[in-house]
Amino acid sequence: xxxxxxxxxxxxxxxxxxxxxxxxxxxxxxxxxxxxxxxxxxxxxxxxxxxxxxxxxxxxxxxxxxxxxxxxxxxxxxxxxxxxxxxxxxxxxxxxxxxxxxxxxxxxxxxxxxxxxxxxxxxxxxxxxxxxxxxxxxxxxxxxxxxxxxxxxxxxxxxxxxxxxxxxxxxxxxxxxxxxxxxxxxxxxxxxxxxxxxxxxxxxxxxxxxx
Amino acid sequence: xxxxxxxxxxxxxxxxxxxxxxxxxxxxxxxxxxxxxxxxxxxxxxxxxxxxxxxxxxxxxxxxxxxxxxxxxxxxxxxxxxxxxxxxxxxxxxxxxxxxxxxxxxxxxxxxxxxxxxxxxxxxxxxxxxxxxxxxxxxxxxxxxxxxxxxxxxxxxxxxxxxxxxxxxxxxxxxxxxxxxxxxxxxxxxxxxxxxxxxxxxxxxxxxxxx
DNA sequence: AGATACAGACCGGCGGTCTGTATTATTTTA
DNA sequence: TAAAATAATACAGACCGCCGGTCTGTATCT
Numbered sequence: 001x002x003x004x005x006x007x008x009x010x011x012x013x014x015x016x017x018x019x020x021x022x023x024x025x026x027x028x029x030x031x032x033x034x035x036x037x038x039x040x041x042x043x044x045x046x047x048x049x050x051x052x053x054x055x056x057x058x059x060x061x062x063x064x065x066x067x068x069x070x071x072x073x074x075x076x077x078x079x080x081x082x083x084x085x086x087x088x089x090x091x092x093x094x095x096x097x098x099x100x101x102x103x104x105x106x107x108x109x110x111x112x113x114x115x116x117x118x119x120x121x122x123x124x125x126x127x128x129x130x131x132x133x134x135x136x137x138x139x140x141x142x143x144x145x146x147x148x149x150x151x152x153x154x155x156x157x158x159x160x161x162x163x164x165x166x167x168x169x170x171x172x173x174x175x176x177x178x179x180x181x182x183x184x185x186x187x188x189x190x191x192x193x194x195x196x197x198x199x200x201x202x203x204x205x206x207x208x209x210x211x
Numbered sequence: 212x213x214x215x216x217x218x219x220x221x222x223x224x225x226x227x228x229x230x231x232x233x234x235x236x237x238x239x240x241x242x243x244x245x246x247x248x249x250x251x252x253x254x255x256x257x258x259x260x261x262x263x264x265x266x267x268x269x270x271x272x273x274x275x276x277x278x279x280x281x282x283x284x285x286x287x288x289x290x291x292x293x294x295x296x297x298x299x300x301x302x303x304x305x306x307x308x309x310x311x312x313x314x315x316x317x318x319x320x321x322x323x324x325x326x327x328x329x330x331x332x333x334x335x336x337x338x339x340x341x342x343x344x345x346x347x348x349x350x351x352x353x354x355x356x357x358x359x360x361x362x363x364x365x366x367x368x369x370x371x372x373x374x375x376x377x378x379x380x381x382x383x384x385x386x387x388x389x390x391x392x393x394x395x396x397x398x399x400x401x402x403x404x405x406x407x408x409x410x411x412x413x414x415x416x417x418x419x420x421x422x
Numbered sequence: 423a424g425a426t427a428c429a430g431a432c433c434g435g436c437g438g439t440c441t442g443t444a445t446t447a448t449t450t451t452a
Numbered sequence: 453t454a455a456a457a458t459a460a461t462a463c464a465g466a467c468c469g470c471c472g473g474t475c476t477g478t479a480t481c482t
Binding site for chain 1: 470471472473474475476480481
Binding site: 004005007010041042043044045048049 | 426427428429430
C-alpha cells in the first residue's frame with residue numbers, strides 16, 4: 001500500500017492504537033515497535049504522519065482534551081439550571097466520563113513525562129478552573145445558589161481535591177474510605193451553600209473501586 | 212583502583228552526583244554516561260553498587276525521604292507546644308526546607324516517572340498524612356487547640372492543598388496570587404480553629420517566586 | 423510529472439551485561 | 453603465629469540488544 005486515498009484513517013488508527021497502549025502500559029514502556037505491530041503499519045508510515053513519539057502523545061492528549069472541553073462547555077452554557085445545579089452536573093459528568101477512560105483527567109498521571117505532569121496541572125489550573133468552573137461559580141453567586149467570597153481560589157481547590165484526592169483512580173480504596181472522603185468533601189462545599197456529590201455518584205465511585 | 216577500602220564513599224559519591232543531575236536535568240535526560248563522567252567512575256563500578264539506573268533514583272529519593280522524616284518526627288515529638296503550634300511549625304519547616312531543595316516534596320514531580328508520581332502521592336497520603344499530620348491533629352483536638360470531626364480526611368486535604376496547590380514551586384505566580392491563596396487556605400483552616408500560615412511564611416513564599 | 427503515502431534498511435546512543443583484573447579479607451597450613 | 457593459598461570484593465571497560473529517529477526507495481494518487 002502506498003498513497004492511501006484516506007490518510008486521515010491511518011492517522012486515527014495510529015492515535016487509537018497509541019492511546020490504548022499508553023493507557024495500558026504507560027508511555028515510556030510503549031515502544032514504537034508495539035505501535036507498528038498493533039497497527040500493522042511501518043515505521044515510515046508513522047513517522048510520515050508524526051514527527052516523533054512524543055508528538056503522538058501530544059496528539060492523543062489533545063484529542064481527549066478537545067472532547068473533554070466540548071462536554072464541559074455544553075454543561076456550562078446550558079440555559080435553565082442554577083449555578084449549583086450546573087456545578088453538580090459538571091463534576092458528575094466529568095467523574096463518570098473518567099470512569100470510562102474518556103477524559104483527560106488522569107491520563108498524564110499514567111504517562112511518565114514531566115512536561116505532561118505540568119500539562120495536567122496546567123489543564124486543571126489554567127483551563128478547567130478558569131474556563132468552566134469559575135464561570136459557573138460566578139453564575140451561582142449571581143443566582144443565589146452559591147455563596148463564595150473568593151471564587152477564583154475556590155474553583156481551583158474544588159478541582160484539585162476532586163481530581164487528586166477524591167478521584168478513586170489514583171489509589172485503591174475501600175468503600176468506607178470513598179464514602180468518608182465524599183462526606184468530607186460535601187461538608188466542605190456545604191459552607192458555600194452547595195453539595196456536589198449525590199448518593200448516585202458516590203455509589204458509582206465505590207463501584208469503580210471494586211472493578 | 213580495585214577493591215577500595217571505603218566503598219561507602221563511592222556509593223555516596225554516586226548518590227550525590229546523581230541527585231544533582233536528576234535535579235538539574237531530570238531523570239530521563241540524565242544518562243548513565245553523564246553519571247560516569249561526573250563521578251569519574253566506570254560503568255562497572257556503578258552497576259556493582261546499583262542494580263539499575265532506576266535503583267539509583269530510588270536510593271536518592273529514599274535518602275531525602277529519610278532526612279525529611281527525621282525532621283518531621285522531631286517536630287511531632289516535641290514536648291510543650293500545642294497541636295496547633297506543632298502543625299504550624301511542621302508546615303513552616305516543611306515549606307522552608309523545600310525552598311532549599313532539601314526535602315522530598317516536589318522531587319518526583321521533577322522526575323519523569325509514573326511510579327514516582329504514585330510514590331509521591333503515596334509519600335503524602337501513605338506516610339506524611341497518617342504518621343505526622345494526623346497525630347498532631349489528634350493532639351490538637353485533645354488539647355483544645357484544634358476542632359475537627361474527621362481528622363483523617365483533614366490531614367490528607369491539608370497536605371494535598373499545601374503541596375500541590377499552595378506550594379509555589381509548581382507554577383510561576385504573582386505575589387498577589389500567592390497571598391490570595393494563602394488567605395484562602397488560612398480561612399479554610401480557620402474553621403478548624405487554627406491558621407497555618409503566618410505573615411513571615413507568606414513573605415517567604417512570595418520571595419521564593421521572585422528568585 | 424510531481425506530490426503524497428507509505429515500506430524498511432540503517433544509525434547512534436542508551437541501559438544493561440559480561441569478563442577480566444587488582445586489591446583486600448579470610449582461611450589453611452606448616 | 454606467620455606465611456601461603458583461596459575467596460571475596462571493588463572496580464574497569466568491551467560488548468550487546470533494543471530504542472527512537474533518519475534516510476532512501478517505491479507505488480499510487482492528483
